[in-house]
Amino acid sequence: MKFSKFNITFDYNNKSYLTNTFSKSILEIDSRIKRIIENNISDALSKNEESLLGEHGFMVNESIDEIGLLRYRSNKLKNDKSEMEFVICPTLECNFSCTYCFESPRKGCMSQEIQDQVLQFIFEKVNDPDNKSVHIIWFGGEPLLYPDILLKMNDKLYQYCKENNKLFKSEIITNGYLLNVELVEKLIKCHIEHLQITLDGAKCSHDSRRILKNGDGTFDVIYKNLELLFNKPITVSLRMNVDKTNLENIADLEKSILKLNNPNIICHPAIVELSDMHFQDIKEKCFYDDSELQMYYGHPTISKYYNSYKCSDYGLRSFFCEAEHEHSFVIDEIGNVYKCWNSVGVDDEVYCTVKDTTPNPAIVSVFLGRDPFTEKKCVDCPYIPICAGGCVMQKKLRNENECCDNKFNFLESVKKSINMHKE
Ligand code: SF4
Ligand code: SF4
Structure with missing residues (x-):
């Protein structure tokens, strides 16, 4: 298993969390797991940890090309x-x-x-x-x-x-x-x-x-x-x-x-x-x-x-x-x-x-013919599942993609979900 490209780690109210823009899962994590994820050393995980992360979409099978899946879905829905x-x-x-x-x-x-x-x-x-x-x-x-x-x-x-x-x-x-x-x-x-x-x-x-x-x-x-x-x-x-x-x-x-x-x-x-x-x-x-x-x-x-x-x-x-x-x-x-x-x-x-x-x-x-799933700025961006590369017209005007509102608001919504879960 490998880490999903769409994982985001963040701190909130003195705790560390992991979320994923594809699965929308949220998990509270300790500093060790956070370090493992941020340094991409999946070998350091125990079998149980790997299975929990896989269950919530934070880890995927080695052979899965996550960007390839998004591109496939996009091409299908565009038509x-x-x-x-x-x-x-x-x-x-x-x-x-x-x-x-x-x-x-x-x-x-x-x-x-x-x-x-x-x-x-x-x-x-x-x-x-x-x-x-x-x-x-x-x-x-x-x-x-x-x-x-x-x-x-x-x-x-x-x-x-x-x-x-x-x-x-x-x-x-x-x-x-x-x-x-x-x-x-x-x-x-x-x-x-x-x-x-x-x-x-x-x-x-x-x-x-x-x-x-x-x-x-x-x-x-x-x-x-x-x-x-x-x-x-x-x-x-x-x-x-x-x-x-x-x-x-x-x-x-x-x-x-x-x-x-x-x-x-x-x-x-x-x-x-x-x-x-x-x-x-x-x-x-x-x-x-x-x-x-x-x-x-x-x-x-x-x-x-x-x-x-x-x-x-x-x-x-x-x-x-x-x-x-x-x-x-x-x-x-x-x-x-x-x-x-x-x-x-x-x-x-x-x-x-x-x-x-x-x-x-x-x-x-x-x-x-636009394909954000091959665009340099976007393929390594964890927000691509909820942004898809931004507005084409802005890309044309600016010569680069303009990041959309979801990138700037997603983490706030994750924090809101954490608060709701606690209530
Ligand atoms: S300006 Fe951008 S978001 Fe608006 S219709 Fe044109 S391509 Fe779409
Ligand atoms: S436009 Fe910005 S937020 Fe959207 S996928 Fe590309 S880099 Fe990410």
Whole structure:
């Protein structure tokens, strides 16, 4: 037997522990065992110790290539058709001019002809007998600038899935400014279950970043619109984009949201993502390297949002996001298809079109050919079972992998599980 590559030793409350990101086991260990593990001298273990460690996944058979197993699982699930995700952008226009956003020069919305082609593209994909579930995400630009397109297409997609016995779920990523009583009712009627709305902190922080074209703040209108969702069958995740300039503000936002008394609204912080378009402009303000990310996730105001999980909640990750899944797509208003949300509107990033579905080999190689299980930084990393190499787009921008939130939060969740076990 040999030690698993995914073992992590750590000290907590004057005791030593061993955990494993693959098996999620936790074991209290003495200083001798800790030394044996850290120095990789498995011969020094007794038969009983070896068998206990093997039982909990801390030791594996000599002939097992653990990375090979992860790669096998990943390749299998990357091609799995049972769940398919389609992100649809009915327009790239937006009514906001957020300070960190790249604004597309493209005006206009999806024509009737493209709408029909998009539906046909999706129907052909999900018609596969192996497909069981369809997830639609409306994105933009601001998708509610053209609500009729969204409502009509969503309804057709819902009907198709219903007739063909497929699970259907649908959500919108919106700035929330254009919601009104009538529109909320229409969204519910056409089977939208979830909204993601961004509020970048409480009023003062939000209004300095998420502004209308004329520079006016947008907090008050969005907050009032959230009141329309009280007692409605729509869940809302309120995303707060965090960089070094507004880190403290999430606590104030949470206080404002609590006043809405709507348990369907959940706040969550998210790091401002760097994209090709504004990489140099905002890089300085963002949490960028490992030490800055550690500071972000360890910040007392932020950490409580990430540390509500037990370690057993961390599932195995076969690929980082849907951009690496062969059967998930992002579609823009002119029928171009991409793998990554951040690619929308960028000609060089087009994967195929809804009419000509021949994939672009350059995009296939970057997103579908990506293999973190051969990447130098990741193969020796104990977090690879719950990270899978991080975001491909960030890898492209940075020339190295960006470690994901699980790496920075897993040990805290292990400590939480230890505490729960003691109670
Ligand atoms: S590749 Fe990265 S930026 Fe693109 S959708 Fe996935 S996580 Fe987002
Ligand atoms: S991206 Fe970072 S955390 Fe993720 S597997 Fe690679 S080295 Fe580990």
